Structures are given as structure tokens and as C-alpha cells.
Amino acid sequence: MPEAFLELRDLTKCFAxxxxxxxxxxxxxxxxxxxxxxxxxxxxxxxxxLLAGFERPDQGAILVDGREVTRLPxxxxxxxxxFQHYALFPHLTVAENxxxxxxxxxxxxxxxxxxxxxxxLVDLAGFEQRKVTELSGGQQQRVAVARALAPxxxxxxxxxxxxxxxxxxxxxxxxxxxxxxxxxGVTTVLVTHEQEEAFALGDRVAVLRDGRLEQAGTPPExxxxxxxxxxxxxxxxxxxxxxxxxxxxxxxxxxxxxxTVETPAPVKPGTRVTVVVRPESIRFAEEGISGxxxxxxxxxxxxxxxxxxxxxxxxxxxPVHAAQHxxxxxxxxxxxxxxxxxx
Amino acid sequence: xxxxxxxxxxxxYPLALVFLQSVRGEAGWTxxxxxxxxxxxxxxxxxxxxxxxxxxxxxxxxxxxxxxAFVFERVDFPGRRVLGALVALPAVLPPLVGVIAFLFLYGExxxxxxxxxxxxxxxxxxxxxxxxxxxxxxxxxxxYVYFYLFMRAGLARIDGSMYEAAQSLGAGPWSTVARVTLxxxxxxxxxxxxxxxxxxxxxxxxxxxxxGGFRVMTTQIVAxxxxxxxxxxxxxxxxxxxxxxxxxxxxxxxxxTDLVAAVGKGTAPPARALTRPxxxxxxxxxxxxxxxxxxxxxxxxxxxxFVPVGTWTTQLFxxxxxxxxxxxxxxxxxxxxxxxxSLWMAAAATVAALAISVWAGRLVxxxxxxxxxxxxxxxxxxxxxxxxVLAIALAATFSIRAPWVGRWVLVGTVVILPLAYLxxxxxxxxxxVLAGFRQLDxxxxxxxxxxxxxxxxxxxxxTLxxxxxAILAGGALAFATAxxxxxxxxxxxxxxxxxxxxxxxxALRQFDVGLAAAYGVLLMVFSAAAMTVGTKR
Numbered sequence: 024m025p026e027a028f029l030e031l032r033d034l035t036k037c038f039a040x041x042x043x044x045x046x047x048x049x050x051x052x053x054x055x056x057x058x059x060x061x062x063x064x065x066x067x068x069x070x071x072x073l074l075a076g077f078e079r080p081d082q083g084a085i086l087v088d089g090r091e092v093t094r095l096p097x098x099x100x101x102x103x104x105x106f107q108h109y110a111l112f113p114h115l116t117v118a119e120n121x122x123x124x125x126x127x128x129x130x131x132x133x134x135x136x137x138x139x140x141x142x143x144l145v146d147l148a149g150f151e152q153r154k155v156t157e158l159s160g161g162q163q164q165r166v167a168v169a170r171a172l173a174p175x176x177x178x179x180x181x182x183x184x185x186x187x188x189x190x191x192x193x194x195x196x197x198x199x200x201x202x203x204x205x206x207x208g209v210t211t212v213l214v215t216h217e218q219e220e221a222f223a224l225g226d227r228v229a230v231l232r233d234g235r236l237e238q239a240g241t242p243p244e245x246x247x248x249x250x251x252x253x254x255x256x257x258x259x260x261x262x263x264x265x266x267x268x269x270x271x272x273x274x275x276x277x278x279x280x281x282x283t284v285e286t287p288a289p290v291k292p293g294t295r296v297t298v299v300v301r302p303e304s305i306r307f308a309e310e311g312i313s314g315x316x317x318x319x320x321x322x323x324x325x326x327x328x329x330x331x332x333x334x335x336x337x338x339x340x341x342p343v344h345a346a347q348h349x350x351x352x353x354x355x356x357x358x359x360x361x362x363x364x365x366x
Numbered sequence: 367x368x369x370x371x372x373x374x375x376x377x378x379y380p381l382a383l384v385f386l387q388s389v390r391g392e393a394g395w396t397x398x399x400x401x402x403x404x405x406x407x408x409x410x411x412x413x414x415x416x417x418x419x420x421x422x423x424x425x426x427x428x429x430x431x432x433x434x435a436f437v438f439e440r441v442d443f444p445g446r447r448v449l450g451a452l453v454a455l456p457a458v459l460p461p462l463v464g465v466i467a468f469l470f471l472y473g474e475x476x477x478x479x480x481x482x483x484x485x486x487x488x489x490x491x492x493x494x495x496x497x498x499x500x501x502x503x504x505x506x507x508x509x510y511v512y513f514y515l516f517m518r519a520g521l522a523r524i525d526g527s528m529y530e531a532a533q534s535l536g537a538g539p540w541s542t543v544a545r546v547t548l549x550x551x552x553x554x555x556x557x558x559x560x561x562x563x564x565x566x567x568x569x570x571x572x573x574x575x576x577x578g579g580f581r582v583m584t585t586q587i588v589a590x591x592x593x594x595x596x597x598x599x600x601x602x603x604x605x606x607x608x609x610x611x612x613x614x615x616x617x618x619x620x621x622x623t624d625l626v627a628a629v630g631k632g633t634a635p636p637a638r639a640l641t642r643p644x645x646x647x648x649x650x651x652x653x654x655x656x657x658x659x660x661x662x663x664x665x666x667x668x669x670x671x672f673v674p675v676g677t678w679t680t681q682l683f684x685x686x687x688x689x690x691x692x693x694x695x696x697x698x699x700x701x702x703x704x705x706x707x708s709l710w711m712a713a714a715a716t717v718a719a720l721a722i723s724v725w726a727g728r729l730v731x732x733x734x735x736x737x738x739x740x741x742x743x744x745x746x747x748x749x750x751x752x753x754x755v756l757a758i759a760l761a762a763t764f765s766i767r768a769p770w771v772g773r774w775v776l777v778g779t780v781v782i783l784p785l786a787y788l789x790x791x792x793x794x795x796x797x798x799v800l801a802g803f804r805q806l807d808x809x810x811x812x813x814x815x816x817x818x819x820x821x822x823x824x825x826x827x828x829t830l831x832x833x834x835x836a837i838l839a840g841g842a843l844a845f846a847t848a849x850x851x852x853x854x855x856x857x858x859x860x861x862x863x864x865x866x867x868x869x870x871x872x873a874l875r876q877f878d879v880g881l882a883a884a885y886g887v888l889l890m891v892f893s894a895a896a897m898t899v900g901t902k903r
Contacts, residue, residue, distance in 0.1 A: 077812050097815035104816040110809040114831045123827070124817030174818060 058225025103176030431513025460850025467663035526635030568752030712848035715787035753853030802836025842900035
């Protein structure tokens with residue numbers, strides 16, 4: 024990749040019993056946002072702490088602008104971090120929190136200018152003298168962002184930046200955060216377990232599982248062309264069916280019927296596969312495999328139907344009046360992916 | 367690493383040497399002293415006295431403290447808040463000061479003794495404040511506070527629905543206490559019992575002043591030391607240390623898990639208001655009588671501190687009062703000296719103990735499990751060791767010059783008492799500071815680091831300011847304890863470094879009760895001030 028500003032090479036970190044991160048390599052372009060996405064225990068927070076310098080990797084290297092920083096202590100790394108619970112200093116005011124990273128830099132006037140600039144960036148102008156303990160969760164989050172950005176970090180690290188906010192506040196805060204990142208143009212790595220957040224904030228998303236990188240790519244790449252079954256089911260909604268591959272692009276479903284499938288990774292005909300299909304890729308039809316509507320979940324113009332097919336359940340997105348609870352229906356898939364069954 | 371070495375050297379090493387020396391004579395390994403110790407009847411009776419006095423103190427303190435805690439936490443009546451605080455007041459009397467207050471109050475020539483003699487037309491009080499009874503009286507008075515405070519804290523955390531659940535299942539009020547409340551509070555009871563037992567086992571002031579011919583181990587050890595029989599004192603010390611460790615181990619096992627913390631987070635039900643006026647005001651009346659009784663020692667001390675030397679002979683109340691004692695205290699260099707000694711030695715010991723605690727705290731929160739357990743144990747060891755044992759151990763360790771095994775001559779220098787105070791202060795200071803560290807969000811220090819702050823700036827700008835309440839609380843308590851110390855001082859002091867407690871003893875010997883009381887009042891005021899600073903949030 025051209026112009027990789029931040030590069031992780033074969034990072035490995037073991038704790039007493041288990042390997043938290045294993046041979047992780049990923050890079051981030053200057054000024055872009057990488058989202059590390061994975062379920063809890065996937066090693067994404069450990070990766071962030073390795074980047075910040077709070078943990079030392081057992082193997083591998085971290086490079087910024089071609090220079091290695093792997094063993095640099097956090098204080099000399101010039102990486103800004105926004106902590107999951109913000110970690111604002113409770114005994115300092117908003118201004119003092121933001122000023123903390125500006126120590127010894129420029130004149131006091133310069134520093135005050137920078138503080139005002141940062142608070143304006145996160146829409147908290149005039150909050151200088153407030154106590155951080157008096158702020159709402161959303162305001163605290165923004166102070167944390169301002170504090171991390173104030174010393175002009177080379178890389179900004181965000182640990183689950185929105186997870187501590189009320190759902191109603193998340194959407195807005197996410198937009199504001201995205202705007203602040205774009206305005207400052209800072210290279211950013213963020214950690215999240217929510218796909219929506221990763222897709223909204225990340226230019227690229229790296230999906231982690233058990234400490235290993237499953238796939239990295241833009242949101243459309245991950246959604247449309249997942250390379251593993253894990254990515255296909257973890258990113259976006261999907262139903263799975265067991266099947267046997269009969270030809271390179273035909274799979275015989277256990278519940279009956281045959282579907283045309285794509286195989287992102289080569290699979291030999293005759294092997295057991297898992298067929299993954301998105302709700303919007305299935306439609307009700309005259310022919311196809313038959314099942315009954317078990318659940319209809321109304322969401323407005325469209326509805327999600329759960330169709331019971333044998334012992335499997337398929338999720339179908341369709342117009343609200345396409346079917347009723349208990350109806351016998353037939354479905355066909357416009358596009359389905361097949362992955363070799365995991366042992 | 368260095369901290370571990372330091373703690374091993376000042377905390378564990380002297381104790382280990384005591385055990386070692388009790389089985390070593392001039393000619394090498396010997397069981398001679400142990401044999402002497404074991405064969406002496408009076409040693410056995412002192413040991414037995416220490417144990418049964420401690421057990422009886424626990425029982426008495428529990429019988430007084432637990433019901434008081436229930437009354438003040440559960441029942442509402444006028445004056446409950448003020449009285450509830452008054453009940454904790456015995457805690458502000460340093461041990462020796464409490465003892466002399468009792469002497470002035472209930473002793474043969476104390477107020478109550480004189481009053482009773484006057485009423486009955488006798489020449490002297492019909493009792494003598496001597497022996498085990500007197501010791502137990504002082505212990506009960508000063509140690510029920512542990513049960514009272516621990517139980518109140520525990521009761522305040524039990525969710526009201528617990529009682530409602532018990533009632534809806536058909537349990538009456540007594541049955542609820544016996545089957546729900548007390549079992550839930552087992553850890554609090556065990557902790558208070560442990561603290562009372564250990565304090566009582568190490569108690570020196572009361573047996574020393576009131577014991578007479580009745581010896582417990584602590585007074586026995588000091589007597590041997592003063593007689594110059596250091597070998598015997600060492601053997602006795604080893605014996606007492608052994609009992610303390612066994613007691614600690616046995617009582618620790620009764621603690622059980624903290625169930626309140628597990629099921630808790632609840633809010634205690636509001637205290638039940640007494641409704642019938644007679645009962646209501648009766649409770650207040652009884653409360654004030656109790657409060658007055660508990661305050662009598664403090665008031666006695668203040669009153670006696672105004673008595674000029676030699677003026678109070680046979681009268682019920684002293685005939686003359688004046689500020690003379692206090693004026694003497696600050697104007698006469700020889701009187702001021704113990705005060706200054708105590709202040710600087712306690713201050714130095716407190717600062718050092720706080721520094722060690724912060725150092726230990728940093729190591730303990732930095733997830734290095736192996737070191738953490740070790741350090742947490744080491745800082746708590748001095749707590750399990752009676753003051754007399756520590757003093758003898760230090761006297762034995764630091765009276766020889768042998769730098770290659772970490773021994774220097776410190777006995778007789780100005781260093782030894784502050785060192786002793788420091789060691790006794792470590793568990794007090796670190797208890798508070800370590801708790802403060804545990805409440806500190808570790809990501810705060812990481813945040814400081816990621817913003818470019820080095821270790822010192824993080825410590826100065828983030829960690830210490832946030833730990834301020836914990837440091838103040840631990841420091842205040844440590845300072846008050848060191849200021850009032852008598853147990854280690856009497857073994858290790860020199861004339862030039864004599865602290866207040868030794869001077870109180872000297873004044874008593876010269877029958878200058880006014881001066882002794884004036885010193886006592888000063889100690890009481892310092893302790894009260896320290897407690898106030900310490901409990902402020």
C-alpha cells in the first residue's frame with residue numbers, strides 16, 4: 024500500500040495463558056482512519072495498548088513514517104489516546120485537562136490559544152473553567168478528544184469511543200467525531216465491537232478474531248466480498264445453511280434444493296460447506312426451497328422475516344405485506360457465498 | 367525490588383533475629399533460654415494472662431459494642447447523631463492517656479474513689495484500681511469502639527429488603543438478627559474481634575500502670591529488659607510473637623467471605639423512629655448519661671491538667687486551678703523538649719511511612735502479581751506484631767555493628783525511635799494509601815503518559831493530588847499513633863529523645879498529676895485533630 028504512515032508488522036503479544044495478538048500486520052495511510060473491529064477477546068484492545076506503548080509486544084514492530092517506535096515509552100511516542108471511560112483528570116478543570124499535554128510548549132498565550140481552538144473544535148468553547156465531573160457523558164467524551172488532539176499527536180487512538188454514551192446520543196456524537204477527525208486530518212486507529220460504528224468512522228476496517236487479522240478492507244469490500252465465513256457473519260446480518268459443494272459454484276443444501284454460490288476461498292467439490300446469505304439477497308418466489316414464516320419483525324416500509332426451513336432459520340428482508348406469520352413460503356437466493364466448514 | 371529489600375530489612379529481619387537469638391547463646395546453638403522460659407512458672411502465668419485477658423477483652427468489647435451499633439444504626443431518637451459520634455470518642459485517647467485518665471477518675475485517689483469514700487464516711491476508697499479487673503475495664507472502654515464502628519459500617523450496607531424478606535418468611539425481629547443480620551456481618555465481627563485481640567495482646571499501658579503484681583507478657587518482657595536480662599527478654603519476645611501469629615492465623619480463618627459486598631449495594635432501611643414520647647425521651651436521656659460516662663475520662667483529664675503541683679491532697683475536688691502546667695510546658699526548655707521530640711519523631715516517621723506506602727502502592731497496582739502479594743504481606747506484618755516485640759527486636763538487632771549483615775548501632779541514637787514509629791506506622795499509612803491506589807483508575811496514569819508526561823510529572827500532577835484524601839487520612843492516623851506511642855518508646859528511648867509518654871510517666875512518679883494530665887490533654891487534642899483531618903472527604 025502506498026504511503027503507509029503507521030505500520031504494524033507481525034505484532035505478537037502473549038499473556039500468561041493465552042496469545043492476545045498473533046502475527047498481526049496492518050497499515051494505515053496518512054490522515055486516514057482504521058477501525059479495529061472484533062468481538063470481545065479478539066485482541067483489539069490489546070493491539071491499541073501496544074500502539075499506545077502501555078504494553079510491549081513479544082514480537083513484531085510498530086513503525087511511524089518508516090521509523091520504528093516499538094520500544095519507545097508512551098510519553099515519547101506522541102500518540103494521543105481517548106480512553107473508553109475517558110480517564111479525564113477529575114481534579115483538573117476542562118482547560119487544565121486539555122492543557123496537560125501542552126506543558127512547556129510555547130508561551131502561556133500560545134497554550135491558551137490552542138486550548139480555545141481545541142475546545143471550539145469539539146464544540147465546547149467557553150467550558151474552560153468547568154469541572155470535568157460536572158459534565159455530561161457526551162461532553163466528557165469531547166473533552167477527552169480535545170485533550171488527546173491538543174498536543175498534535177502523530178496518531179490518535181480511540182478505545183470504544185462511543186460505547187459509554189446513550190444510544191440517542193451516539194449518532195450525533197459519531198458525526199461530530201468524524202467531523203473533528205476530518206478537520207484535523209489526524210491518522211487514527213479506533214477500536215470497536217460494533218460494526219455500524221466501524222463502518223461509519225473507519226476509512227478501512229480490520230476485522231480481528233482470536234488475536235488474528237481475518238480481513239482488512241473498506242466497508243463495502245468487507246460487506247460485499249468477505250473472505251472468511253467469520254467476516255461474512257460478523258459484518259452485517261446473514262443467515263447460514265449447511266451444504267455440500269457439488270460443482271465449483273453449486274451447493275446442495277441439507278434442507279433440500281441447490282443454490283448457485285460464490286466461493287471467496289477455493290473449495291474442492293464434495294466438501295462440506297457453510298452457505299452464507301444476506302437478508303436482502305433472498306426473496307420470496309414461486310419456486311425455491313420451502314419453509315414457514317416463524318417471525319415477522321416490522322421496521323416500517325420493510326420487514327424482516329424469519330423463515331423456518333427444516334432445522335435452519337433464514338432471515339429475509341422484504342416488503343411488509345409480502346407474507347404473514349405462519350404462511351408457507353418458498354424462497355430463492357440471488358447471491359450466496361460458500362465457505363469450507365470449519366472443523 | 368528495592369522496596370522489598372527495605373521492608374525485609376526493617377520489618378522481617380529484626381523479628382527473625384529475635385527467634386534466632388532465643389535459641390543462640392555465646393557458645394552457639396542452645397535451648398538454654400527456651401528451657402528457662404518454659405520451666406518458669408511465672409512465665410507461663412504471664413503468657414496465660416496475656417491470652418485470657420485478650421480473649422476476655424474481645425468478649426467484653428463485643429458485648430458493649432455490638433448492641434450499641436444496633437441501637438444507633440437502627441433506632442431514631444432525638445440526639446442520635448451527636449450521641450452516635452460521642453460513642454466513638456474513646457478512640458481519640460492514646461492508650462497511656464486513657465489509662466491515666468482512668469487513674470484520675472476511678473483510682474483510689476481519683477474523683478469517683480474520693481466521692482464514694484466521702485459518702486460512705488471511709489478514709490479511702492473501698493477498692494483499689496489494680497489487677498486484671500482494672501486492665502479489663504480500660505480495655506473494654508477503649509476497644510468496644512472497634513466493634514461499634516465496624517458493625518455500624520456493616521449494618522449501613524445491608525439492604526432493607528433482606529429484613530423484609532426474613533419477615534415475610536415468618537422470622538421475628540430477634541430471629542432476624544440471629545439468622546440474617548449477624549451471619550451477614552460475620553466478616554465485620556471477625557475483623558473487630560481480630561483487631562481487639564491483637565491490640566489487647568500488645569497492650570502495655572494498662573497492665574504496666576494497673577498490673578501491680580499481675581504480669582502479662584508485654585510487661586514481663588519490659589521487666590526482663592530493664593533488669594538487664596536481654597536473653598530472657600528475647601526468649602519471652604519470641605514466645606509472645608508466636609502467640610500473636612497463631613492468634614492472627616486462627617482469627618483470620620473465622621472471617622469468611624464478605625457476603626454483604628456480594629449481595630449488597632443496597633440501601634439500609636431508615637432507622638425506626640421511637641414514637642411513644644416517654645420511650646423517645648427516655649432513650650435520649652439514657653443516651654446522654656452514657657455519653658457523659660464515656661466523656662468522663664476526657665473531662666477528668668482536662669480538669670486535672672489545670673491543677674498546680676502539690677495543691678490537691680485530700681479534697682474531693684482540687685482546691686486550686688491555673689494555667690501553670692501549660693505555661694510550664696512551653697516556657698521551660700526541659701518540659702518543651704519531650705513535646706518537640708514527639709512532634710518531630712512522629713512527623714519524620716509519618717512522612718517516611720507515607721513515602722513507603724506510595725512506593726508500595728505504585729508497585730501493587732502495576733499488575734505484577736508475584737511482587738504484589740509479597741509487598742502487601744510485608745507492609746501488614748508490623749500490624750500483627752505487638753509493639754513490645756518490635757521494640758525488643760529492634761533493640762537486639764541494632765545494638766551491634768555488623769554492616770555486612772545489615773546491622774548498625776542505632777540503639778541510643780536519635781534514629782531508633784523514629785525507626786520504630788516508622789515500622790509501626792507502615793501498616794496504618796499503607797492501609798489507607800493502598801486503598802486509595804485501588805480506587806484510582808489505572809487509565810489516568812496511562813492518559814498522562816500518552817500526553818507526554820514522564821514518571822515524575824505523572825506522580826506529581828496526577829497520582830499524588832488524586833491520592834490526597836487517602837494520604838491525609840493515613841498520615842493523620844499514623845501521626846497520632848506515633849505521637850501517643852508508649853510501648854516501643856519505653857524500651858528504646860534515651861534521655862535526650864524522650865517522648866511525651868515517657869515524660870507523663872515521669873510526672874506521675876513525682877506525683878505531678880497536673881503536668882501529666884496537661885501532656886495527656888495535648889496528646890488527646892492532637893489525636894482528635896488528626897482524626898478530624900483523616901475522616902474529612
